[in-house]
Amino acid sequence: MTAPHIFDRALALKPSGIRAGHSTGMTSADYWNMIGPFGGTTAAVVLQSVLQHPDLLGTPIALTVNYAAAIEAGAFDVQATAVRTNRSTQHWTVEITQAGAGGAPHVTTTATVVTAARRETWGANDLPMPTVPAPAAVKRISIGPTGVAWTNQYEMRPISGKIPATWDGGGDHSESLIWLRDADPRPLDFTSLASLSDMFYPRVWLRRARHVPAGTVSITTYFHVGPAELAAVGTGYLLGRAVGQQFHNGFFDQAAQLWSEAGLLLATSNQIVYFKE
């Protein structure tokens, strides 16, 4: 018997039986960030709570996660609610709560999810994969760029827009291209795709070559594939691209895309990030 992948352990949610869609989980030391879990893991936990709900219709289309408060190490509660089920789409709200020091639970995370039963239609891609060297031709970085636990769980082969080697204020753009996959191979699924969508370091660090405090406030990811396309990716690499758009008075947004190595655009994601100074 094989031990479960650490990502699956981080996503393990136990239905409480208290009410439909309510479950409990535990933060993962493996995916720890500076002062809380890696936001990608939290997004994946949100999605997992919907995916394991007995009333689920279809597959994920859209996921918005708002990081309202840091999640402390330990147990948390997740409530997934199917607010509206249409013929082919389903609308969910999700909340993660934690008991505070005084025992009164508080909300750490709000989220909405849309799932849908997709039907085969015409399709097209208007955001083609950039031309880049193959993964094997790009050097793997041996440790994550920020020295926190979660970055060790991903194999990263940055092509351009690497994290600045020196914080000298010399930045002049905000675009990164990188090959990515789980360090311990795990077939791609919706939860890992959700997590990978949040794995680009804050664009302000690149743009300014200054290591200012920054943290995601809200992320929205759109899924452009079904289970068959995910299965075709398997444990293969994804090409990730992230770029900043507007930086203004304490917040900036960054747009991200994830393509399969074969060039299929799997997910597009946007986030708004707090920064200081």
Place this chain on the structure above:
Amino acid sequence: MTAPHIFDRALALKPSGIRAGHSTGMTSADYWNMIGPFGGTTAAVVLQSVLQHPDLLGTPIALTVNYAAAIEAGAFDVQATAVRTNRSTQHWTVEITQAGAGGAPHVTTTATVVTAARRETWGANDLPMPTVPAPAAVKRISIGPTGVAWTNQYEMRPISGKIPATWDGGGDHSESLIWLRDADPRPLDFTSLASLSDMFYPRVWLRRARHVPAGTVSITTYFHVGPAELAAVGTGYLLGRAVGQQFHNGFFDQAAQLWSEAGLLLATSNQIVYFKE
């Protein structure tokens, strides 16, 4: 005494006194779309419910609106809840409900909003305004492109990517550029910026030159300005750009940006849209 602008009438929410953040509104015939209110107006109503809440902290940063069900003509209820208030950010959930035929209320719209007290910081723009002719040099279209009520409430001067004149299946791209403002001049504010973010017609129509059924499922808008920058725009034109990214099995996403005529990126927005065939 001047009559209120029709947009302000569409946004008029009356606190019910039933509980904090609960109010009632009425759909607007002026902003009617095919089978419900224009989604931009609904997004603006969501934002308005937060902006008029007595506990509001700061100004809007992020807005996600999920269109769970069509809103029928008539009265609706809005509940805005401040889920978490931090030192400088505030997290909101918003729900619009309507009484059904049988009188049982159902959710038509779920939403999350982040507001924040911004502080002056370094800033930059990495998504410059495209070079286009000035508004006066671009012909105004005399009626809205889709022949529904709401399009008459906007002055539209499309530069490129106009709605196809014939549905001949000859499309080959999904990008539109257009000068926009309220047809009846109204100084720009956060609610009208939210509404304008949703005013681009479905990219699938342009991409395919086919008039297939399509409708927004979820929209996320990030606000990159404060009241002073909005005041500087006043009743001026905004340059809007929208482009499709991935079209696959019944859904596509479109990215949109809105710049002031002076070239300031005011808002970036993304939506995921259902389409048929």
